[in-house]
Amino acid sequence: MTNPILSVKDLSVRFGAATVVDDVSFAVAPGESFGLVGESGSGKSTILRTIMGLNQDWSGEILVDGQPAASDSRRKFARRVQMVFQDPYASLHPRHLIGKAIAEPMRIHGMDNADARALDLLDLIGLGRNFAYRYPHELSGGQRQRVAIARALSLSPKLLLLDEPTSALDVSVQAEILNLLNTLRKELNLTFVIVSHNLAVVSYMCDRLMVMQNARMVENVTRAQLRNGELKADYTRDFVAASRL
Template sequence: MSQSIVSVDHLSVRFGTSTVVDDVSFAVARGESFGLVGESGSGKSTILRTIMGLNHDWSGDILVNGVPARGTGRREFATQVQMVFQDPYASLHPRHLIGAAIAEPMHIHGIANAKSRTLELLRLIGLGEEFAYRYPHELSGGQRQRVAIARALALSPKLLLLDEPTSALDVSIQAEILNLLNQLRAEMGLTYVIVSHNLAVISYCCDRLMLMQNARQIETLTRQQLVDRDLTQPYSQEFLAASTQ
């Protein structure tokens, strides 16, 4: 893809003697939402962590905005791509006010007007300005995940990596977060790479998806192919059947 914001080419990741991602390749266009789906342990979350620079024993090529991920300084990289983790409570310091947590990346990068930007982000994610003066334990799980999204947007990246962003939430709250993500993507021109074991989440949010099994990519599909059950691989058919039971 000539307009790819992230390109992964022949990526393999090892933990000791174990290969946890084995020769995986894909590219994501600007403004696209791309899903990585599969059973636990299939390697999908490891791919996100490797793109973010959190894994070091890997081979292949990763380009973000056409620049090798290995060769980009961490501060510059943070302005291009951010990650939202599965557990919204663990990603927030329990003794830091919500406003401080959102503003911290802006202070680190010397961005002016961090306070006003923090309040703007709180409004953007559907929380009032008063939440800036609350602690994480005073928020519900869905509210904490909204804050985690706001923090990820603090440096105005165009690419968000979302690792099981709704799996720790109640089903009714999951829908709210997914709708928020779709809204933010449309309004801000964001690109997503979303990891989930839940095919319904991926089909709701993603234009395309890649199914993984045992560290390897099995099949890449459009949302319409998924709806039409236009699947070529036996594992894809089994996974879809299990997901719709």
């Protein structure tokens, strides 16, 4: 792969004496959707949080556009990489209007026309401008997750890290959010790294995926290899079989 937008090499992360990510490497091409899948506790979400600078005790190399992520100022990094978290209920300030929540990152970064751009983003995510004047408690879970996506897009990043973006939502709403994300990736030329324990979500969303178990990488497979059962590791075959039960 030439010129990946994200390169993670020999990443290990520790929480005290425990190693929660152990010597993991992968690279993601611009415009690609790459999945991290495995059972709970395998280290998937920790990788995303480490890329975002939320974990301190780690070793290895994380490059974004060929530059060490840790060398960027937080403001510069935020303009290139954003994260959408799992729980839409916890990610919005309960006393802030939706329009303010979306505009706030733009104001912090000194961007012009933050309020007008927030309205445009509400249109983009399919809610509409009237939602700017509502509070989070007036929105459903799916609507809140759309707002979280709009806020992540407010600084025009090229790389979105998505940590179980639909697992807190009803099944009927999950498909709407996944379809929205697919549409946004194509329209805005975004790159995704998606964490999920749900193999169906990763198979639907991702071009390639890395299977993890007990903090380590098991294997990398393409969507076609996954769907055709072309899997090398026993754990991956067992994980796929269990997902289909």
